[in-house]
Amino acid sequence: MSFLEPWILLGLAAGVFQALRVAGQRALAQRTDAQVQLSAWSAALARCLFGLPWAVLILVVLIAIWGPPVGFSGLGPGAHPGPNPNLSLDPGLRSVRLLGLPTDFWLWTLGAALLQIAATLQQTLLLSQRTFAIGVVYVKTEVVVVALVGSTPFFAQYLSGLQWAAVLVSVIGVVVLTRARLPGEIGSVWDLRSAWLGLSGGALLAGTSLTLREAGLILVAEGVVVAQPVSPAVAGMTTLVALLVIQCIVVIGVMALRDASEFARVMRRLPPMAFTGFLSALGSAGWFIGYVMAAPALVKSVGQVEFIAAIVLTFVFFRERPSRTEWVGMGIILISILMLLLSTL
Numbered sequence: 001m002s003f004l005e006p007w008i009l010l011g012l013a014a015g016v017f018q019a020l021r022v023a024g025q026r027a028l029a030q031r032t033d034a035q036v037q038l039s040a041w042s043a044a045l046a047r048c049l050f051g052l053p054w055a056v057l058i059l060v061v062l063i064a065i066w067g068p069p070v071g072f073s074g075l076g077p078g079a080h081p082g083p084n085p086n087l088s089l090d091p092g093l094r095s096v097r098l099l100g101l102p103t104d105f106w107l108w109t110l111g112a113a114l115l116q117i118a119a120t121l122q123q124t125l126l127l128s129q130r131t132f133a134i135g136v137v138y139v140k141t142e143v144v145v146v147a148l149v150g151s152t153p154f155f156a157q158y159l160s161g162l163q164w165a166a167v168l169v170s171v172i173g174v175v176v177l178t179r180a181r182l183p184g185e186i187g188s189v190w191d192l193r194s195a196w197l198g199l200s201g202g203a204l205l206a207g208t209s210l211t212l213r214e215a216g217l218i219l220v221a222e223g224v225v226v227a228q229p230v231s232p233a234v235a236g237m238t239t240l241v242a243l244l245v246i247q248c249i250v251v252i253g254v255m256a257l258r259d260a261s262e263f264a265r266v267m268r269r270l271p272p273m274a275f276t277g278f279l280s281a282l283g284s285a286g287w288f289i290g291y292v293m294a295a296p297a298l299v300k301s302v303g304q305v306e307f308i309a310a311i312v313l314t315f316v317f318f319r320e321r322p323s324r325t326e327w328v329g330m331g332i333i334l335i336s337i338l339m340l341l342l343s344t345l
Contacts, residue, residue, distance in 0.1 A: 007293035011302030014286025019309035021047070021279040022123070023317065040124040041255050042266055042273070044117050048247035050277020051284065055244055058285050059237040101242070102222065108215035109239060113246040115208040122201035141199055143304065143337075144170050145206035147297040155210060157295040166301075166339035173332030176325065209287070209296040215239045216292040236289035240281075304337040 098106055147167050150157035159167070219235040255262055266273060290299035307330070314320045322330065 007290045007299055008302050010286040010290040010293070011299045012305050014283045014290065014299075015303035015306035016309050017279050017283030017286065018303065019306040019313060021276055021283055022306075022310070023313050039259075039262060040121045041251060041258065042262060043124040043276075044120040044247070045251050045255065045266065046273035046276040047120060047280040048244045048251060048277075050274045051281035052241070052244040052248060052277075054278055054281035055237065055240050055285065058281065059234070059241055062231070062233045062237055101238075102218060105215050105218045105239075106242070108211050108218065109242045110246055112208045112211040112215060113243045113250065115204050115211065116243070117247055117250060119201050119204035119208060122197050122204060126197040126201060141170070141202035142205040142209070143297060143300040145203045146209055146300055149206060150210060150295060150297050157297060159297070160343050162339060162343040163297070166336040166343065169339060170333055170336035173329045173336060176329035176332060206296075209291060209300065212239060212243070212288060213291040213296050215242075216288065220292060232292035233289050236292045237285060240284050240288045301337060301341055307334065307337065 097103065144167050147159055147163065149155065151159045216232070216235045216239045219238060220230050220232065222230065287299065287303070290303075293299075314322070
């Protein structure tokens with residue numbers, strides 16, 4: 001296998017865009033004048049509403065290049081031509097279609113949409129109280145949960161010995177990070193709130209990755225059944241567009257019920273939110289297409305290049321310097337990322 005495999009390149013690109021997007025989310029969460037103060041729901045709105053037009057544009061371009069019915073190739077390890085049989089719905093229910101797509105596709109996408117909204121809220125709360133680089137590392141425990149849950153018979157994405165070793169090393173790194181002292185709070189060793197927000201956010205993102213993979217593979221399987229194979233790129237982007245539409249409906253509805261006046265404040269910060277949505281669409285495109293090509297645990301392990309990009313952003317834009325203990329924890333997690341990458345070669 002080569003470092004130039006399509007799913008590897010997609011994971012690398014998605015990781016860089018993800019780091020930039022998280023930085024944008026943090027800027028949205030920072031306290032400003034009361035008239036433009038935005039909630040965590042606004043960060044979720046920036047990702048889905050402002051990312052949707054770009055996702056649609058990418059999908060249109062992919063269809064224009066390959067067309068909906070094309071032969072698919074470039075599938076990596078852990079990929080299969082359809083969803084896990086253990087996760088399939090009753091054939092009678094699958095025959096019910098919405099907008100030309102099967103019911104189980106919409107159910108998996110709905111589950112992923114709700115999980116990702118919850119993860120975005122958790123991540124925004126975390127980044128508003130913790131240093132940027134450390135916040136990202138907490139959230140990146142997602143790869144551990146993806147590996148653990150994906151290796152169960154339910155998803156049947158089994159790991160090698162080296163990959164399991166990498167998971168254990170990653171857990172050690174997270175434990176070291178939780179011992180870092182909070183700035184300005186002498187005697188505080190365990191930052192339980194940050195650990196909870198980060199670890200739970202990572203678990204929510206892991207669930208999102210696994211459910212998105214099943215949704216995308218359902219579209220691939222549909223193409224195989226009718227002898228018109230669907231490109232992983234088209235399947236992944238179709239899933240992304242469907243997910244963003246669902247999220248727009250949910251987030252706008254919740255914001256309207258909570259505080260409708262926040263929409264006016266959102267419009268006053270339109271440029272940064274539009275930029276965040278743009279980066280989100282680019283990063284999500286890499287993740288979603290990659291999930292159809294290879295197991296999420298492998299795509300996410302490559303996408304941990306986001307960790308390195310986050311450190312660069314920390315020094316360049318936020319001027320935040322992690323403590324010695326935090327550097328040790330991040331170094332341990334970086335080793336686990338390299339182990340996961342080597343295990344795929």
